[in-house]
Amino acid sequence: MAIRTADQVLEITSDQRFWTKAQRAALGAIGLSGAPTHDLVNFFHICKSTGLDPFRREIYYIQRKRKVFGQDEIYYTAQTGIDGFRHTGQRTGRFIRRVGPFWTGPEDDPAWWTLGEDGINRRRWVDVWLHTEPPAAAMCRIEHRSIAGDVTVTQAVAVFTEFAVGKDEWKRDPATGEGFKTGQRVLTGQWPVMPAHMIGKVAEALAWRSAFPRELVGIYEHAEMEQADAVQRETDREDAAARRRDARHVQGGTVIPGTVVSATASPVADGEDDEPGTGSDPKPPLPRTADNLRRELRAYAAAMGSTVTKMTARWRQTAGSGVNAATADQLEELLTEWRAYVIAELRDRHPQAAEHVEAGDLLIGLDPDPKVWSKAATPQD
Numbered sequence: 309m310a311i312r313t314a315d316q317v318l319e320i321t322s323d324q325r326f327w328t329k330a331q332r333a334a335l336g337a338i339g340l341s342g343a344p345t346h347d348l349v350n351f352f353h354i355c356k357s358t359g360l361d362p363f364r365r366e367i368y369y370i371q372r373k374r375k376v377f378g379q380d381e382i383y384y385t386a387q388t389g390i391d392g393f394r395h396t397g398q399r400t401g402r403f404i405r406r407v408g409p410f411w412t413g414p415e416d417d418p419a420w421w422t423l424g425e426d427g428i429n430r431r432r433w434v435d436v437w438l439h440t441e442p443p444a445a446a447m448c449r450i451e452h453r454s455i456a457g458d459v460t461v462t463q464a465v466a467v468f469t470e471f472a473v474g475k476d477e478w479k480r481d482p483a484t485g486e487g488f489k490t491g492q493r494v495l496t497g498q499w500p501v502m503p504a505h506m507i508g509k510v511a512e513a514l515a516w517r518s519a520f521p522r523e524l525v526g527i528y529e530h531a532e533m534e535q536a537d538a539v540q541r542e543t544d545r546e547d548a549a550a551r552r553r554d555a556r557h558v559q560g561g562t563v564i565p566g567t568v569v570s571a572t573a574s575p576v577a578d579g580e581d582d583e584p585g586t587g588s589d590p591k592p593p594l595p596r597t598a599d600n601l602r603r604e605l606r607a608y609a610a611a612m613g614s615t616v617t618k619m620t621a622r623w624r625q626t627a628g629s630g631v632n633a634a635t636a637d638q639l640e641e642l643l644t645e646w647r648a649y650v651i652a653e654l655r656d657r658h659p660q661a662a663e664h665v666e667a668g669d670l671l672i673g674l675d676p677d678p679k680v681w682s683k684a685a686t687p688q689d
Contacts, residue, residue: 318363320356327352334363335614339649341656343369347384354386358396358523365526365622366392372536385536386527389511393516396523397450404459405517409508410435410441420444442495442503444466446511450519464514468583471510473498473534497534497641506531519679522689528542530645537644594673600630601639603678608643608650610682619646654681 317330326346327335335341340348351362351369360367365664367388373380397403410433413420421429437443447465452458474493481488501508513529594600609616620631623642627634634642647665658681665671671681 318359318361320352322543324356331348331363334392338362338365338368339371339652340369342652343371343384351384351386354527358387358388358527359360359399360388360392360396366395370533385533387530387533388527390512392527392528393513393529396527397452397516397520400452400523401442401521402453402455402520404453406450406512408435408448408515409446409511410448411437411446411504411508413439414444432559434497437504442472442499443507444468446507447509448515450515452519453489461516462519462521464511464518465510466507466514467581468503468507471532472503474499475538476478477511496637497644499534500637521562534644555688559599594670596636596640596670598634598636600670600672601636601643602634603672603676604643604670605631605639607678610678611650611653611671612646612683628629633638 318334320331332348335348340351341422343351347369354360355362355367358367362368367386369384370387371384373382375381394406410478412431412433421431422432424430433447445465445467447463449461449463451459451461470512472495474495477490477492477494477514478487479490494500501525509529509531510554515523517527605616605619612619616631620642623638623645627638631639631642650671651662651666653664661671661674661681665676672678675681
């Protein structure tokens with residue numbers, strides 16, 4: 309009997325119509341153990357039509373929530389890196405070449421406009437961005453053959469402000485010790501570190517999807533979806549804060565299942581996002597410092613049955629540095645990439661912990677020992 313390798317066991321064959329038992333087990337390891345059958349059918353079709361392998365981390369199926377008539381609805385989004393777009397486009401046999409990306413500056417800066425021979429002002433684009441400030445936009449072209457065989461050029465432009473991920477800037481009042489919003493927005497994740505690279509990837513992904521809509525419809529580059537993830541994190545935080553405010557405002561010592569509420573608990577200011585505790589002295593949330601986020605990353609690795617080294621290999625290759633040198637924003641980026649998978653892993657073993665992480669809180673806030681969340685530490689029935 310021939311011995312089959314792991315690649316052969318997980319390989320999607322040409323005559324296959326649905327995930328095999330071994331593939332279903334492997335999908336569970338990447339956060340899809342609880343996905344409904346109809347979503348797994350859709351993901352199988354996407355993987356087979358694009359040729360991208362989910363078990364080699366070439367494509368992901370990310371779980372998200374959205375509000376529909378005031379109720380949370382779970383949905384999944386197919387995501388891949390920019391290499392996945394290039395691979396899928398080249399597999400069509402109609403790809404000729406990629407031109408760009410190119411970058412340009414602010415609208416009101418005359419340096420980024422040039423007068424053409426016909427007397428019309430045209431925007432100036434550069435193929436290398438050497439400025440300290442982020443570009444205003446990026447543009448990319450894909451030359452390809454249409455289905456009819458004609459040579460076609462597809463162009464896409466991505467505006468930086470439409471895709472860059474930011475968050476509200478907070479400062480603490482030295483007199484009262486309370487935090488307040490400054491009214492400014494600051495970039496997060498990789499956007500302040502490599503803005504040209506990030507918006508360039510978005511422009512290229514838009515161009516690939518426009519050039520090959522049948523092959524890439526409904527598939528997004530990771531950078532395109534960071535806005536959606538940021539909005540969802542903010543919504544989760546606000547929902548969690550609202551639930552805690554409601555719990556603490558209950559009078560008369562009323563007991564809410566899972567939480568002991570003191571009748572003397574002081575009201576919580578709007579926007580406060582504390583960790584629910586017991587009694588009259590609720591436990592404050594852990595500060596999201598770089599050290600705490602590194603510990604959180606170790607907890608994520610334990611929950612996934614993996615290691616930080618394996619989980620951050622792609623990021624370290626891109627960033628050119630290790631996790632120990634990463635900033636708090638960079639660590640937030642890493643945690644965001646894995647959060648949906650960790651929640652899926654914890655949902656069966658530690659449902660309260662899954663809800664805690666889903667609300668945007670740190671897993672180590674429940675237990676500082678990362679090993680507690682590993683599969684091996686889960687009590688057996």
